[in-house]
Structures are given as C-alpha cells and as structure tokens.
Amino acid sequence: MRGLGRRLNDTGAAFAAVARNNNLRWLELAWTASIVGHYAFLIAVSVYAYNEGGEKAVGVIFLIRLIPAALISPFAGLLGDRYRRDRVLLTTNATRIVLVGAAAVAVFVDASSTTVYGLSIAATIATTPFRSAQAALTPALARTPTELTAANAVASGIESIAVFAGPALAGVLLGLASTGTVFMLTALLLVASILFILLIKIEHVPRPKHEIEASTILSEAFAGFTAIGRHPALRVMMVPLTAQTAVAGAVQVFIVVAALELLDLGEGGVGYLNAAIGVGAFIGAVGALSFAGARRLSTIFLVGVALMGLPLIAIGVWPELVVAVLVLGLMGFGNSLTDVSGLTLVQRAVSDDVMARVFGVVQMLWLASLGIGAALVPVLIAALGVKGALIATGALLPVLVLLLGAKVAKIDAAAPAPDATELRILGSVPIFAPLPGGSLEHLASRLVPMRLDPGTMIVREGDPGDRFYIVAEGRVEVSQDGVVLSELEPGGYFGEISLIRDVPRTATVTASTSVVLYALDREDFLAAVTGHPQAAEAAETVMSARLAGLATTGYRSTA
Incomplete structure (x- = not known):
C-alpha cells in the first residue's frame, strides 16, 4: 500500500x-x-x-x-x-x-x-x-x-x-x-x-529524419506472429487475452440490449451502465499502479479474465438494476487488471528486438476480436434469448481460466519480475517517477549495473554521450573545465543533457568513492522520457535551448 x-x-x-x-x-x-x-x-x-x-x-x-x-x-x-x-x-x-x-x-x-x-x-x-x-x-x-x-x-x-x-x-x-x-x-x-x-x-517543430514504409509495417506484423508462436506460454496466453477482448466487444452490444430491454432503463441507461464499467476500470487502473515488480502477474491476469465474464452471468440470472451496476463495475475493474497485467507479462516475456512486432500482433488481435464479439451477439440472442446469451458469453472466460490457467501460469517463470532494487532506484528519479508500472518494469530490465573504484572517470567533458547514469551507492564529483561544480550522492543522476540535446558531454564526472551506478543506453532513455518511441527522435532536436540551465536546478543532474 x-x-x-x-x-x-x-x-x-x-x-x-x-x-x-x-x-x-x-x-x-x-x-x-x-x-x-x-x-x-x-x-x-x-x-x-x-x-x-x-x-x-x-x-x-x-x-x-x-x-x-x-x-x-x-x-x-x-x-x-x-x-x-x-x-x-x-x-x-x-x-x-x-x-x-x-x-x-x-x-x-x-x-x-x-x-x-x-x-x-x-x-x-x-x-x-x-x-x-x-x-x-x-x-x-x-x-x-x-x-x-x-x-x-x-x-x-x-x-x-x-x-x-x-x-x-x-x-x-x-x-x-x-x-x-x-x-x-x-x-x-x-x-x-x-x-x-x-x-x-x-517555437520549433522538428522534421522527421526518415519515413516508415507500409511494407515495413506489414512485414513486422508477420514477424510478430512468428515470435509469439515460438513462445509456448505466450502463445497459450493469447487465447484468454483475445477471448476477453471479444467479450468486451460483445458487452458493447449487451449493454444496449440490457438497458433498453432487460432492465427497461431507457436510452439514458445505456450511458449509465457504461459509466459503471468506466468507474470500475478507473479504480482498477489506480490499483494497477502497484503491479510494478509483482511476482505472480499471471494470477492477477487470470482473475481479471474471470471477472470479465462472471458479471454477465450475474446479469443473466438476476436482471436487476442494482446487480447490473455493481457487477459491471466489477467487470471494468477486471478489464483493467487484465489489460495492465497482460501487457506487462508480454513485455517481460518478449525480447526487446521483437517487442514492437509482437505488440503489433496484439493490437490486430484486439481490434479483430472486438468486432467479432460484437457481431456474434445478435446470433446468440436469436438462439438463446437475451438472458441465455448473457450467461453463455459470460461462462466462456471462467471456463478458459479453468482449462488454461495452469499453462498460462508458466509465463511467470519465463517472464520473471525485475529486481525490486532497480525498480526503487528508477522510481526515485523524478524523470521516471510518473511512468506507469509496466513501463518502469521494461526500463528496469534495460539497466546495466556498474561498480567503479575511486578516481574512475565515468564521463569526460567533450566526449559523445551514449548513456544516462543513476548513482545507487557512493558519491561522484562533477567538474567543468577543471573546476568542481558539485558532488552527487545516491539518488543523483547525470547524462540526460547530452542525450536529449545530442551534443558532447557538458561536464566531467569522476567517482569520489567506490560507487555503484546504473546505466541506461541512449535509445532506451529517449524512448522512456517521450513515452512514444517514434517521438524519441524529436526529443533530440527540440530540448536544446530549454535545458541549458538544468544543472543549476533541483534536478540533481548534469552532463
């Protein structure tokens, strides 16, 4: 807590x-x-x-x-x-x-x-x-x-x-x-x-340095399918993840039918029932902030999948307004659990070089299953009636959890959580503090620990910048033109100016004592601070005039 x-x-x-x-x-x-x-x-x-x-x-x-x-x-x-x-x-x-x-x-x-x-x-x-x-x-x-x-x-x-x-x-x-x-x-x-x-x-809008061809997008999508197919636990996980999204699409139709036919709420009831889902989803999203570093994310994922289906069964059995509002809120809560834990598990399980392609596949499956789920509802209602269709659709997800739960749980072993110390260190840096838990986990997996002796020069003024550094233990000295400017202690960080401005190092940083540092490569740092990998390129050319005085502010950073 x-x-x-x-x-x-x-x-x-x-x-x-x-x-x-x-x-x-x-x-x-x-x-x-x-x-x-x-x-x-x-x-x-x-x-x-x-x-x-x-x-x-x-x-x-x-x-x-x-x-x-x-x-x-x-x-x-x-x-x-x-x-x-x-x-x-x-x-x-x-x-x-x-x-x-x-x-x-x-x-x-x-x-x-x-x-x-x-x-x-x-x-x-x-x-x-x-x-x-x-x-x-x-x-x-x-x-x-x-x-x-x-x-x-x-x-x-x-x-x-x-x-x-x-x-x-x-x-x-x-x-x-x-x-x-x-x-x-x-x-x-x-x-x-x-x-x-x-x-x-x-003030300035950067021009892109390259364009992305449509053929590249298509080829990467197929490569994503291959990557998923080679990962047994991830392959199994796609089944409940896709089924959950199909149920979410079906819910878009069921909400209208339930409000206007089953519960007789009138047209306004459609909005109110959707709002109940949204409130639950918001609460679930807030709760998901604490998922970073969780060891048994597959359990959270499976609980979320089940919570997406059980409310539909409840509405089919007890078609009452109070029941509908409560269980739809629970559904929204489950949807957030599934989305956050599911995507985090994928991030943990997949290597970075195929990450974008795998998420491209997930996006395609998401859109396709949403549409299919919505389109199948009229068929189910015609065959089973409104209540029967609700119960049948809701039962799908708990059944899948029972059948595939043990296999999905294996993904925890294949996708271990990052080290808690690394997460804590990242979270202590103001630049990264606002990042969602899943993004923090991915970033933590990219950290490179370094142990250096006193007197070791870490970065030299005038050299190209290729890494961002966080001080975990010990102290480092920051100097410029041979003049000592400051000393950074645990929690301090340096290197972001050179990376964002795409200029040589603005200062020299030397280990004052034995130090433990965590380094983050340039590409990973820029992608994290922009929150949009394609926008990392823009960050290099836009921030120059604005970060000139960064070393003298409260950011405890330089270089």
Whole structure:
C-alpha cells in the first residue's frame, strides 16, 4: 500500500507539472475534450443503431467501424511524421466536426439510417490520427524531461476518466433529449478542442529524419506472429487475452440490449451502465499502479479474465438494476487488471528486438476480436434469448481460466519480475517517477549495473554521450573545465543533457568513492522520457535551448 500511495502522489505531481506548462496544459485540455466527446458519441451511435435495427444493427455497425480502423491504424500514425503535428490535430478535429455535425443534422431531419451510419463510421475513423499526433507533439512542448513523462502520464489518466465521463454525459443527455443532441455536444467539444490547440505556441517543430514504409509495417506484423508462436506460454496466453477482448466487444452490444430491454432503463441507461464499467476500470487502473515488480502477474491476469465474464452471468440470472451496476463495475475493474497485467507479462516475456512486432500482433488481435464479439451477439440472442446469451458469453472466460490457467501460469517463470532494487532506484528519479508500472518494469530490465573504484572517470567533458547514469551507492564529483561544480550522492543522476540535446558531454564526472551506478543506453532513455518511441527522435532536436540551465536546478543532474 505504501508503494501505491507513492505512485498516487507521483500521479498528482504529474498533473501539477503539466498545469504549470501553458502549452502542455492546452494540449491535455484539447485531448480531454476530444476523448470525452469520442466516448459520448459512441454511446449515442449505439443507441441510434438499436432504435433503427435492434441488437443486430448495433453489432454490425460496431464491426464495420472497427474494420477500417484496424486497417488504417498503422498508417494514421505516419501523418504526424510527415506533417506538422498541431496541424494534424486541427485537421483531424475539423474533419470530425463536419462529420459529427452532419450526422446530427441527419438525425434531426430524419434522414435515412444509412446516411447516419456512414457519417458516424467516418467520424469515428477520423479520430484515429489524433492520439499518435498528440503523443508525437508532446516532446516539442515539454521544457524538461520530467514534464515530458508527466504529460504522458496525465494523458493516460485523462483517457481512464473519459471512459466513464463520456458515457455518463451521454446518458444524461439521452435521458433528457435525443441522440442528435449528443451528436451536437460532441461537435461542441471538438470545437473546444480546436480552440485549445490554437492556444499552443510552438517555437520549433522538428522534421522527421526518415519515413516508415507500409511494407515495413506489414512485414513486422508477420514477424510478430512468428515470435509469439515460438513462445509456448505466450502463445497459450493469447487465447484468454483475445477471448476477453471479444467479450468486451460483445458487452458493447449487451449493454444496449440490457438497458433498453432487460432492465427497461431507457436510452439514458445505456450511458449509465457504461459509466459503471468506466468507474470500475478507473479504480482498477489506480490499483494497477502497484503491479510494478509483482511476482505472480499471471494470477492477477487470470482473475481479471474471470471477472470479465462472471458479471454477465450475474446479469443473466438476476436482471436487476442494482446487480447490473455493481457487477459491471466489477467487470471494468477486471478489464483493467487484465489489460495492465497482460501487457506487462508480454513485455517481460518478449525480447526487446521483437517487442514492437509482437505488440503489433496484439493490437490486430484486439481490434479483430472486438468486432467479432460484437457481431456474434445478435446470433446468440436469436438462439438463446437475451438472458441465455448473457450467461453463455459470460461462462466462456471462467471456463478458459479453468482449462488454461495452469499453462498460462508458466509465463511467470519465463517472464520473471525485475529486481525490486532497480525498480526503487528508477522510481526515485523524478524523470521516471510518473511512468506507469509496466513501463518502469521494461526500463528496469534495460539497466546495466556498474561498480567503479575511486578516481574512475565515468564521463569526460567533450566526449559523445551514449548513456544516462543513476548513482545507487557512493558519491561522484562533477567538474567543468577543471573546476568542481558539485558532488552527487545516491539518488543523483547525470547524462540526460547530452542525450536529449545530442551534443558532447557538458561536464566531467569522476567517482569520489567506490560507487555503484546504473546505466541506461541512449535509445532506451529517449524512448522512456517521450513515452512514444517514434517521438524519441524529436526529443533530440527540440530540448536544446530549454535545458541549458538544468544543472543549476533541483534536478540533481548534469552532463
């Protein structure tokens, strides 16, 4: 609990750091308006589809929305590498405003459902480039590495909150007004997002040094399948992970059916039930902050998978409002446990050289299973009825846990947790404190311990910078032009200026006593502080003017 409390304090500090930077504050507010509007819009589309064509329409529209999104997703991120990222954000939101506004007008004038569906699907697809462009723009706006990692942590926290805030807002409006009203609200939120983006003052936008070809993305995806196939425990783990995501897709349809048919809550009930899931997911995400270093993550993963299915059984057996709200909150909690522990297990089990390709496969499986799960619900309801379909779908996951649990548990042996000391040392560095537990674990696995004798020169002024260092034991002396500037003790760190500025070392660092250091290679450091591997390249060219006085601030760093 002490570790969880520290992580919560770090999260609060991250929000405060972002609030002090005007540009980051506007960017995060733009993200908030965009993502809340997105989730509210999805609820309204589901309700509209149900009113027009029942649960079959909800499932089909959900599937159709995901197919192009899955195909476009790998390429959407390239827009931020080819064009100015703030303009990508503005263009994305402007396109969504036109499409969402047109969908609202179509609803108000009773246009054909095909027209509304087409506009809604196009608006959802247009959302795809926003997140990657936002993540890539963040390094250009941060003034220090700590602000950079804090901004990434805040963006993740905002999305967790939006998962229940958006549906709750949609639920209120659907109860008071109509689907078209929610569409109009979404458009207004996107207008607000644009206004926030326009307030951002960008001094310099780095140009990319290279482009990523579509053929490379496709070849890496196939290599990811090969990597998973060679890892027996990971291969088995993909079954419950994919099944859990399919159930999550099915829940998107079941929520609409349960609210309007089983529980008779009206259209607003769709938003309220989704909000219950979101609240549980947020609580689970907060609890997951303490997962860093956990030794039995497979147990947490399996519990989360079971919790995704059992609530559906409960609703099918006891279709009461109180039961539904409570168990859906439990489902959201389980979903967060599964997502965080599952992805962390993959990070532990897979070597770094194939990590991106494996996660590319996981992303594809996630999108495909979401759509398939949603599309199968109408078939199950036709065969088993609403209650029977809920029970059958919910039973799938606990059964898989019983059948595959022992095999999945073997992944703990193949994917050991990082050393607790290394995690503690990383967490003590302000630059890394806001990072999620899974990111900290991956970074800890990249640390290189070093034991040096007194008098050993660690870095020399004027030499190229290739590593970031953290002092674990002993003391080191920092000098410039032969003049001693300071002495760093355990918890101190140095080397980030050279890495981020891509310039020679600005000072010489020598061991004053016997020291134990932990070193982090340049690529790993830059990827960590940006929170977006492709944006690490941007960090090298953007931070120069802003870090000139870093050695004299409270960061206890230099070189």
